Amino acid sequence: MRIELGDYVLEVDSERTKITYRDIVTGGAEGCGCSYCRNYLATLPQALPNEVLAFFAKSGIDPRKDAEVYEQGPISPGVRSYGGEYYLWGAVVVEPKKKQVLSKGFEFAFVPPSPLAQEQFRGEGSLCFHFDAELPWVLEEDV
Numbered sequence: 001m002r003i004e005l006g007d008y009v010l011e012v013d014s015e016r017t018k019i020t021y022r023d024i025v026t027g028g029a030e031g032c033g034c035s036y037c038r039n040y041l042a043t044l045p046q047a048l049p050n051e052v053l054a055f056f057a058k059s060g061i062d063p064r065k066d067a068e069v070y071e072q073g074p075i076s077p078g079v080r081s082y083g084g085e086y087y088l089w090g091a092v093v094v095e096p097k098k099k100q101v102l103s104k105g106f107e108f109a110f111v112p113p114s115p116l117a118q119e120q121f122r123g124e125g126s127l128c129f130h131f132d133a134e135l136p137w138v139l140e141e142d143v
């Protein structure tokens with residue numbers, strides 16, 4: 001299935017991606033459970049721009065099943081920088097020349113799999129959706 005996100009054009013095997021996500025019991029953030037990860041989960045789905053949520057839905061990616069999410073420090077009071085990875089089966093058809101920014105502080109790229117990929121996504125044809133985001137701290141507790 002041909003899917004676009006920003007200036008990217010991708011060929012996605014959404015059926016295979018959907019089936020693989022059924023095999024993944026918990027996401028990286030949920031499995032970790034530290035306050036940074038719990039805060040990420042608490043900001044979902046708004047943490048991800050609507051274009052990304054629509055792309056995930058079409059591609060078969062479950063937003064609660066990140067491979068890994070990591071906190072990268074404070075940006076301003078109540079706002080922290082996050083990075084993370086989600087996986088899918090597919091390939092980049094058109095690679096944009098410029099950095100892809102969807103909303104304030106949300107950047108993404110499709111890159112080759114890193115060692116953080118879930119074991120279910122280790123293999124030929126796996127693609128990494130990597131993002132950086134500025135997210136609010138929404139937990140009652142402090143960092």
Ligand SMILES: [Zn+2]
Pocket residue numbers: 029032033034035036037038
């Ligand atoms: Zn964590």
